[in-house]
Amino acid sequence: MPVSRRYRPEPRFPDLGSEFCDPVAPAAFPQTTLRYRNDRAAAEVGLEGLTDAEWIAHFGRFEPLPGQAAPVAMRYHGHQFRSYNADLGDGRGFLAAQLRSGDGRLLDLGTKGSGTTPWSRGGDGRLTLKGGVREILAATLLETLGVPTSRAFSLIETGEALQRGDEPSPTRSAVLVRLGHSHVRFGTFQRAAWHERPDLIATLVEHVRGLYHPGVAAGDVPGLLRAVVEASARLSARWIAAGFVHGVLNTDNLNVTGESFDYGPWRFLPHYEPGFTAAYFDQFGLYAFARQPEAVFWNLTQLAGCLKLVAEAEPLTEALNGFGPAYIRELRTAFLMRLGVHSAGEAADQTLLDTTLAFLRESGAALRWEPLFFDWFGGFASSARALAGPRAGLYRGETFEAFRAALFDHESDRPERLEHPVFAAADPEELLIDEVEAVWAAIAARDDWDPFAAKLARLEASRGAYALSR
Structure with missing residues (x-):
């Protein structure tokens, strides 16, 4: 298979043995239709050269990648809403592979919806297609906004009709693969x-x-x-x-x-x-x-x-x-990052954090969370843009002036980012529930994947504009 020199397999968790995991076999799906592949993530681990057919073989039928161990379901317990549950473990997923990224981190390829395991507790081990679409959207925007997150790596529709109690059934099925920095849980x-x-x-x-x-x-x-x-x-x-x-x-x-x-x-x-x-x-x-x-x-x-x-x-x-x-x-560091400004010292940074939250609190439903950070990204450098934009009427009053004064005490971090076409738009990319449901509705009603693809393209553009560190 056409792996690159960057492909560095290193299966380590299975070495811990049977007290920590169980060998499992993937489900045999009636259909494997590729719906999403993350080539940017694949390039980080040397797998971007796979053809679609090879991709489906490895992430739909789970033929082993070179140098990898057999898939294992990980054993764990957990508090669920603070009630202890000793009957947990990977019930619809497994650890498919471990490999090193270009920066040396050990990463996992873990599945969701890949079939039953010893820990399925009577479940079918499957994932709804809607659940896979939602996870891709969430992980993509979180990465865009600088949150340390696993990334959706692959989504393949699997051709089964699933019964679920919390959404219209039967519903379409899929298997998701995520690329993440460890699945070792508390x-x-x-x-x-x-x-x-x-x-x-x-x-x-x-x-x-x-x-x-x-x-x-x-x-x-x-x-x-x-x-x-x-x-x-x-x-x-x-x-x-x-x-x-x-x-x-x-x-x-x-x-x-x-x-x-x-x-x-x-x-x-x-x-x-x-x-x-x-x-x-x-x-x-x-x-x-x-x-x-x-x-x-x-x-x-x-x-x-x-x-x-x-x-x-x-x-x-x-x-x-x-x-x-x-x-x-x-939290101070995260708000500086979201507002695109440098630190001005602990006291000034705390004032910026406090005044940002105070202004959001006072604004209530009149001001959405994400547009504030979009409008004022870069601090003073965005003042004219924000005050000429669609929310200009909200930017007034004593609490706002306190926020603006605190923001302007901070130097813009890489102000050249504001030259990106993303900042010429009136609104930022968001993922409020109505938009998520609209993206899914197009798929469910007409098998129309264009809104999903368009959303991902816009999120990718925003990622390039913000250029926030992971």
Whole structure:
């Protein structure tokens, strides 16, 4: 097969053995129609040269890539809405491959909808086509907005009619492949702790430390926790700055690298609303927009509890308590990034954060979340553009003036980005629920993929315009 010299297979998780994963076989699908392939991501791991037929063979029928181990379903437990569930694990997906990217990171190719496993719990192991489309859209915009995220790598329609209780059925089926920086979850540690196996915890600690946090010294368990805490604080801050609500922040949906993945009932904020939820079943707002940092911290405490089997409690508590300061620091950085300005010092950066949130809060439903960052991207350099745009009438009053003064205290970061044609548009690219449903409706009603492709093209243009770091 035409892999490039950049293709560097390195299957490592299967080496941990049967306490951590189970060999599985993919489903035999009646149909394999390629709907999406991420050639930019494929180029990072040396797979961009695959023909469509080869792509389908590897990511629809799951013929093994060179140098890879057999697919494995990963074992884990988890708190789901804070109720412990010892009957979890990869129930409709598996780890298909691991390989190094050009920058040396170990990446996973993980599936969703690839068939039943020992952990399917009576489910069919399938994914709806709509679910695959939604995950592609979510991951693409999150990457555009600078959130550390897995990326949708492939979507292949599989020709089955699925029955679901939460959407019109029967509905079309698909198998998704995502490229991500580890699928080792907090729940992976929880399973070992539940079985009272400090030996497995120690094995997992060294696996994670060596592969994902090599700057931590061997045997330094609190140091590893500190690294995971800092990565998780960064992720939480980037979600908030992006106006994103993950929806299901269970311990099996957070991983050790601080990379967002597995997008189910996600939403982007229409406007500032701290209690906004993404999941219809989150009746008490446990994972509401503004409660996401709290949810992540609670999950980190569960991880720390597992690590007590192999380390003293006091240094683990100290590492855990670093979350709050790290989150505030990362939130300031995330808002600077979203507004396209340089730091002006901690005090000035905090003032900018506070005044931005105050203005969004005061504006309420009159001002959508994303357009504020679009209009004022680059600070003073965008003043004329913002005050001549469609939201000019909203940019007035004492709270706005405080925001503008704080913004103008910060120097523009790479103001040449404003020359991109994206900034000549009246509105930014967003993914509010009505647009997501409209994209899907075209596919469901007419098998019309043009709106989906057009949206992805516009998001790619925005990614180039913002040029935010991952």
